[in-house]
Amino acid sequence: MNKDEIPAWVLALNSEDLEFVKNFIISSGSLKEIAKNYGVSYPTVRIRIDRVIQKIEMNVNLEKEPLISYVKQLAIENRINIEDAKSIIEKYKSERMSNNE
Template sequence: MKDVLGNCPVCGQKLEVTRLHCCHCNTSIEGSFNLCKFCRLSKVQKQFIETFIKCRGNIKEVEKELGISYPTVRSKLDDIVQALGYSVKEPRVEDERKAILDMLNRGEIKYEDALKLLKEYQKEAKQ
């Protein structure tokens, strides 16, 4: 069985479900039904969310699993937050530094990793 498409493959606009069918009893229901917000995410975004949940939101584990940097993980999360219809405030440099230091404090990352992340973030923030 194929995944439900949330957006039109031709124009990219939201699709609407108009028919539901039960394969067990052969009942069909027609009408106008909304898809959940997650159905509208791209396949890549859904895979990222699955990895994020599997890693229990631990960004360091997501980095390892996907082989991407901390700023890239944050960027992907921001894209998904926007795709779900929420606003993303521009992170302040201090907020990002605090998040890295909090991960260090909780023991999620080592000192060397925190230092590397801080340098990476500072480099990407300048771009």
Template sequence: MDSFRRYPQWLELLSDEDLAFVRRLVLASGSLKAIAAEYDVSYPTIRLRLDRLIERIRLVERFAIETPMEQALRIAFAEGRMDQETFKALIALHRQDRPHSAALQAAAPPPGVVVPPIPEPPAPPAPPAALSHIAPQTFVSKLSVI
């Protein structure tokens, strides 16, 4: 037997709590009533939890999720922690930002190429001779009074 097994992506996204819920559901032969009794909650509460879990799985299977950020946004939306308007706005912003991230990665030098450091900016010029007898802190203290 092959010791390496690849699990579906949706299974990798489940929390330990979700996996325990799925395990209990399987052991209860899919009876939501039995699961509700085990958790000591109402049937509608278990139904809601199962519906949210189903929606998360569908989202993962329906979309090719390319980044961890997109994955987190889709899960938050599926769990009802974010409204649709906010979800769409954040996904759009994330997709706009992705080309910039890719461009920065593409602009990185190839391995083995040493890029010289950016030189330090020159020191500010000395104050005019007429003001050299006044300490710089004096200006700051007078400005803070204004």
């Protein structure tokens, strides 16, 4: 899989979040197991997973925004090139994400 095929929600997660998701999967989704492995309480793990969920949901919702759809349509119609479309979308996303934090 090349970088262009990686879902945007995955790219929105930092390395710490990705490591947490990996450990979550390895532990078969057991928050108790993750809490034990990290040496923290269950509520602490629950808060962490809720934050990761929020990041993913925010990015998924962002993909549905009209401006992003419009820019993608412009690229499909060859009215702008793909690289410019990606650049506009990434800039828009980064500004929206920083405004929501």
